[in-house]
Each structure stands twice: as C-alpha cells, then as structure tokens.
Amino acid sequence: MKITAVIPAYNEEKTIKEVASIVNEHRLVDEVIVVSDGSTDNTAKVATKVGVKVIDLPTNKGKGAAMKAGVEESQADIVLFLDADLLGLKKEHIDRLLIPVINGDVETTIGIFAEGRMFTDLAQKIAPFLSGQRAVRRRILDNIPDLDVTRFGVEMALTQYIKVNNISLKEVVLEDLSHVMKEEKRGFVKGFMSRLKMYWEVLKNFSSTRKVR
Numbered sequence: 001m002k003i004t005a006v007i008p009a010y011n012e013e014k015t016i017k018e019v020a021s022i023v024n025e026h027r028l029v030d031e032v033i034v035v036s037d038g039s040t041d042n043t044a045k046v047a048t049k050v051g052v053k054v055i056d057l058p059t060n061k062g063k064g065a066a067m068k069a070g071v072e073e074s075q076a077d078i079v080l081f082l083d084a085d086l087l088g089l090k091k092e093h094i095d096r097l098l099i100p101v102i103n104g105d106v107e108t109t110i111g112i113f114a115e116g117r118m119f120t121d122l123a124q125k126i127a128p129f130l131s132g133q134r135a136v137r138r139r140i141l142d143n144i145p146d147l148d149v150t151r152f153g154v155e156m157a158l159t160q161y162i163k164v165n166n167i168s169l170k171e172v173v174l175e176d177l178s179h180v181m182k183e184e185k186r187g188f189v190k191g192f193m194s195r196l197k198m199y200w201e202v203l204k205n206f207s208s209t210r211k212v213r
C-alpha cells in the first residue's frame, strides 16, 4: 500500500523546510510531493533541498488545483494532505491521521488543532470541516471531478462529497499544532481581505449534490 504526502504551498519559504522534512522522515510515508502553486518566493528551491519531489506550477492556480496536481503525479493508495505553513508538526500527528485509514477503520480522517494557539484552535472548533490536514483513500479523490477549480473551496468540496456519499470519516485531534495565519503572513488589512476572499470561495463550494459519479 503506497502512501504519498501532498503539500500545496504558495509562498511558504519560511515553513516548508520543517514541514517537508518531518513528513519525509516518517516511516509510513513513501513519497512526499510539494506543489509550489506559482510561488514567487523560494518555496520550490527550499523544498527541493529537503530532497522531496517538487512540482513547480508556473502560475498560481489555487489550493484545490495544487492538491490535484500532486495527486495526479502519484500512484498512491492513500494520500496525506498537509498544509505547508504548519507550526509544530510532529510524527505523532502524522500517525494519528494515517493509521485509521491504513488499518481500514475508516476511509478518511481529518485533523483538528487543539491546545495550540488560541485563534487557530478557535477557527477549527468553529469550522473543523475546513481543516487542510487529512488522510484520504485515493479512490475518493479520483471520483471528485472538480477539485482543481475550487481554490479555497477544496476542503468544503471534500467535506460535502464525504458527507453526501456516506464515506466513513474520523476526526483526530492534533495537539499543539497550529499554522501561520493570513494576517501574520501579509499584515492585518491584506490578510483580512484575503480571509474574506477565502470564505467566499468556501461558500461557493457548498453543495448538497456531490454524488458518486
């Protein structure tokens, strides 16, 4: 059973080294693919130095398209998705996400931050279904036709698809894990504007009709 980690990354040169290294060293992960989504910083260069596979998209296509590009590149049976801006990722977090799917207890897991930083914990308490940390059986991903056009709606699209098609899901707690918030990356005003844009992309992908093809 092959396991590939796919890490979509848009201008994440500050955090990609640590995230990619920890995943690359994990005993259960066979392959790591970082998809630099049209980054204009050194994300692709830094990831290449870690020794993982890098897809360097020439332009920014959005998170959903970056995830899909990674999935299409791999022959994996199980895909582990992780965001590139995680703070405090540990091997135990990866175990928690992967083991229930490897053991066949469920077809997919989603990881929820807890006991980390107040604002990122709160965001995931309010909207746990938006988390970017997941392990997913490959066949589920192959059945969702429009992941690549969803941009930040990708998590909503996945969540809806899983719900409508009664796919077994386990929420796992990821203690002391957090991520860099938009406002921290871009400053308050720009960060908040991109947050509003993200919520719009999330809402656009709310649909109750994501049936198996």
Ligand SMILES: O=c1ccn([C@@H]2O[C@H](COP(=O)(O)OP(=O)(O)O)[C@@H](O)[C@H]2O)c(=O)[nH]1
Residues within 6 Å of the ligand: 007, 008, 009, 010, 011, 012, 037, 060, 061, 062, 063, 066, 082, 083, 084, 085, 132, 179, 180, 181, 182, 185, 194
């Ligand atoms: O157009 C984009 C936007 C985001 N991301 C990546 O998707 C993940 C989740 O993004 P986040 O919620 O952190 O949003 P951001 O702070 O990048 O706006 C991170 O690894 C981003 O680098 C991406 O690949 N393409």
Ligand SMILES: O=C(O)[C@@H](COP(=O)(O)O)O[C@H]1O[C@H](CO)[C@@H](O)[C@H](O)[C@H]1O
Residues within 6 Å of the ligand: 063, 083, 123, 124, 130, 131, 132, 133, 152, 153, 154, 155, 156, 179, 180, 181, 182, 183, 195, 198, 202
């Ligand atoms: O936590 C959230 O409110 C958003 C935005 O996170 P930031 O604090 O702006 O990095 O991030 C989550 O939702 C996004 C859209 O579904 C996902 O792409 C992220 O992976 C997830 O962490």
